Amino acid sequence: MDMGQGSAIKGQYQLSHLRAIEAASIHIIREVAAEFERPVLLFSGGKDSVVMLRLAQKAFHPGRIPFPVMHIDTGHNFPEVLEFRDRMVSDLEATLVVASVQDSIDAGRSTEESGTDPSRNRLQTRTLLDAITDNKFDAVFGGARRDEEKARAKERVYSFRDDFGQWDPKNQRPELWSLYNGRHRSGEHIRVFPISDWTELDIWQYIGEEDLDLPSIYYSHRREVFRRDGMLLSTGPFVHPREDEERFDATVRYRTVGDMTCTGAVESAASTVDDIILEVAASRLTERGATRADDRVSEAAMEDRKREGYF
Amino acid sequence: MELLRFATAGSVDDGKSTLIGRLLYDSKAIFEDQLEAVERVSHQRGNDYTDLALLTDGLRAEREQGITIDVAYRYFATPARKFIIADTPGHVQYTRNMVTGNSTADLTMVLVDARKGIVEQTRRHAFLASLLRVPHLLVCINKMDLVDFDQGVFDAICAEFTAFASRLDVADLTFIPISALQGDNVVTRSANMPWYEGTSLLHHLETVYIASDRNLIDPRLPVQWVVRPHAAEYHDYRGYAGRIDGGVFRPGDEVLILPSGLTTTVAGIDTFEGPLEEAFAPMSVTMRLADDIDISRGDMICRPHNKPVVGQDLDAMVCWMTDKPLKVGDFLMLKHTTRWVRAMVRDLHYRLDVNTLHRDDTATTLTLNDVGRVGLRVTQPLFYDAYRRNRQTGSFILADEGSNVTSGAGMLLRTD
Numbered sequence: 001m002d003m004g005q006g007s008a009i010k011g012q013y014q015l016s017h018l019r020a021i022e023a024a025s026i027h028i029i030r031e032v033a034a035e036f037e038r039p040v041l042l043f044s045g046g047k048d049s050v051v052m053l054r055l056a057q058k059a060f061h062p063g064r065i066p067f068p069v070m071h072i073d074t075g076h077n078f079p080e081v082l083e084f085r086d087r088m089v090s091d092l093e094a095t096l097v098v099a100s101v102q103d104s105i106d107a108g109r110s111t112e113e114s115g116t117d118p119s120r121n122r123l124q125t126r127t128l129l130d131a132i133t134d135n136k137f138d139a140v141f142g143g144a145r146r147d148e149e150k151a152r153a154k155e156r157v158y159s160f161r162d163d164f165g166q167w168d169p170k171n172q173r174p175e176l177w178s179l180y181n182g183r184h185r186s187g188e189h190i191r192v193f194p195i196s197d198w199t200e201l202d203i204w205q206y207i208g209e210e211d212l213d214l215p216s217i218y219y220s221h222r223r224e225v226f227r228r229d230g231m232l233l234s235t236g237p238f239v240h241p242r243e244d245e246e247r248f249d250a251t252v253r254y255r256t257v258g259d260m261t262c263t264g265a266v267e268s269a270a271s272t273v274d275d276i277i278l279e280v281a282a283s284r285l286t287e288r289g290a291t292r293a294d295d296r297v298s299e300a301a302m303e304d305r306k307r308e309g310y311f
Numbered sequence: 312m313e314l315l316r317f318a319t320a321g322s323v324d325d326g327k328s329t330l331i332g333r334l335l336y337d338s339k340a341i342f343e344d345q346l347e348a349v350e351r352v353s354h355q356r357g358n359d360y361t362d363l364a365l366l367t368d369g370l371r372a373e374r375e376q377g378i379t380i381d382v383a384y385r386y387f388a389t390p391a392r393k394f395i396i397a398d399t400p401g402h403v404q405y406t407r408n409m410v411t412g413n414s415t416a417d418l419t420m421v422l423v424d425a426r427k428g429i430v431e432q433t434r435r436h437a438f439l440a441s442l443l444r445v446p447h448l449l450v451c452i453n454k455m456d457l458v459d460f461d462q463g464v465f466d467a468i469c470a471e472f473t474a475f476a477s478r479l480d481v482a483d484l485t486f487i488p489i490s491a492l493q494g495d496n497v498v499t500r501s502a503n504m505p506w507y508e509g510t511s512l513l514h515h516l517e518t519v520y521i522a523s524d525r526n527l528i529d530p531r532l533p534v535q536w537v538v539r540p541h542a543a544e545y546h547d548y549r550g551y552a553g554r555i556d557g558g559v560f561r562p563g564d565e566v567l568i569l570p571s572g573l574t575t576t577v578a579g580i581d582t583f584e585g586p587l588e589e590a591f592a593p594m595s596v597t598m599r600l601a602d603d604i605d606i607s608r609g610d611m612i613c614r615p616h617n618k619p620v621v622g623q624d625l626d627a628m629v630c631w632m633t634d635k636p637l638k639v640g641d642f643l644m645l646k647h648t649t650r651w652v653r654a655m656v657r658d659l660h661y662r663l664d665v666n667t668l669h670r671d672d673t674a675t676t677l678t679l680n681d682v683g684r685v686g687l688r689v690t691q692p693l694f695y696d697a698y699r700r701n702r703q704t705g706s707f708i709l710a711d712e713g714s715n716v717t718s719g720a721g722m723l724l725r726t727d
Binding site: 012014015016017018019020021023024027030031033034057058059062064146147150153154169170172174175176177178179181183184196197199201202 | 312313314381382383384385386388392393395407408410411414415522525527535536538539540541542545548550552553554559581582583591593594595597608632644646647649702703706707708710715716717720
């Protein structure tokens with residue numbers, strides 16, 4: 001099957017749903033590149049940011065991506081993800097900016113949370129906002145999708161942030177047709193979410209159609225894990241099971257990529273994209289509900305973090 | 312698989328949330344953790360039923376106040392189509408949200424309570440769908456279970472609505488009698504209404520013909536970005552990147568560039584996957600031209616014998632979206648396709664009552680959620696089509712020069 005953008009149903013001038021959302025995302029990425037002084041693309045190494053990079057690559061082909069890529073490094077990374085990040089950036093000849101949570105802690109800008117295996121998920125916000133200010137970024141591409149979480153379902157594609165980086169959900173700009181308003185004052189910035197309309201299944205289908213490379217932890221593998229708060233966490237340098245938390249080997253994969261202390265694995269034998277598509281299609285849990293402790297804090301956990309300036 | 316975007320509007324008690332909840336649940340787009348969270352909160356509030364509205368009310372303020380204040384986007388898919396729902400509140404103070412939701416919709420779903428029949432809100436929803444030129448209007452007569460599935464009730468509502476819709480510009484109008492609560496005619500045909508010979512709601516959404524809704528007649532490519540790779544292998548490469556907003560382009564086509572008025576031919580249409588034999592709306596492509604012409608962002612590529620209107624005096628229906636009123640003499644920023652220009656409000660011809668369609672030509676301002684016919688003068692010519700002919704090249708947004716907020720949305724009427 002011809003998977004290109006021209007894979008219209010022949011003679012009907014109709015795009016498949018994936019090619020329609022792809023074209024819309026490319027349109028958004030080009031608008032931002034054209035209208036902002038200093039855009040940057042957030043790259044976590046996760047599947048959504050891999051799709052974002054491919055879309056950016058397509059938007060400017062055969063030219064290079066005209067903005068840098070930024071990784072907010074919690075210091076709690078899966079080693080497989082860091083290795084993958086460096087390979088991707090090198091292949092694309094992109095510029096990489098790394099903003100480190102450890103540096104923010106060392107500089108006294110952030111304080112490590114207390115307790116066993118503190119997550120640095122929330123600390124990323126300070127590091128991100130400082131990096132935006134320091135680099136004078138005025139548009140920050142993120143890979144958030146509206147199907148992930150109900151506060152995200154109401155966020156605009158262009159999400160305006162004041163000079164504190166805050167999101168005000170009740171004071172969002174109306175967004176009509178595909179006419180985006182990125183006007184802002186100095187010190188303010190816009191978060192841009194070009195894949196807002198994609199679902200988890202769309203992402204996987206696209207990864208399959210485009211044959212995109214992903215960090216190996218997305219696919220089924222054996223690793224030592226333990227159960228905490230109903231999630232399977234990987235043991236490792238930042239995660240220490242308590243005595244009552246039994247360690248065991250399991251066949252798992254990850255549905256999201258984040259801080260090792262709060263990203264859970266799911267038991268899965270899915271070792272190819274096709275296996276995962278079948279698994280996602282049959283899944284009865286959202287990816288965040290299944291694997292992210294950070295969203296379990298309260299019903300409005302995501303909204304509250306977003307207000308503070310989170311991704 | 313095709314994509315269908317549809318908009319819904321409704322108030323708290325007309326069953327809209329129940330209907331959306333049912334579509335999502337029956338298509339397995341609601342997940343167990345979401346449903347459990349909703350059940351838990353419903354129980355905490357002392358409800359003896361699962362309040363599916365909690366699924367769509369995503370913001371803290373909405374849940375606290377039990378209202379929907381914004382456009383929420385929902386996603387589900389069946390083997391036939393992927394669906395994007397723009398779910399908007401129905402009250403008059405949320406007209407701007409309904410306008411927003413309808414702006415990208417292929418279909419608008421209006422809910423009518425069978426016991427109440429056509430009410431002011433029904434007329435407003437239908438009018439806004441027609442103002443935004445949504446190609447398909449679907450009227451769901453809900454709560455049929457509460458009127459004993461009576462065909463007479465359904466027929467009377469259809470007749471009254473059809474009479475009203477004749478005053479609007481509605482291309483395709485469909486009525487379906489349903490019970491969102493009990494599932495009648497939602498996913499499968501209901502045995503309770505043997506007199507109804509149409510399809511179920513979901514079947515209609517899966518099969519309504521949308522392929523001819525886009526403009527494939529008038530070739531339009533607003534230039535977004537000029538691709539000039541600084542690499543040896545692409546030394547002389549110069550491509551014009553943009554989304555095709557109308558028609559079909561092929562290599563070899565003679566094209567006209569606006570504003571220069573120069574003509575050339577299409578040398579190639581490039582994508583990451585390789586060159587295309589033809590490209591059509593709404594593809595995002597990069598076009599190469601045979602001649603070296605000075606072209607930049609904001610320019611329009613079209614055909615010599617099929618040009619958009621080129622003009623600085625605009626006549627448009629405007630929906631006003633901010634607290635600071637619009638009045639004659641105001642200066643605003645205006646974005647149309649890929650260009651921002653300054654605009655001055657020259658005339659306010661009338662304000663339209665979105666409930667009665669009455670035209671008030673004594674109005675001197677448009678306030679939040681008002682719709683009116685406005686004359687604007689812009690600093691540079693725009694290359695536009697009438698909105699009724701092309702929703703992309705016929706629309707614009709307005710922004711406040713000081714605060715930068717998006718203050719209005721406009722649909723161009725052709726003036727020449």
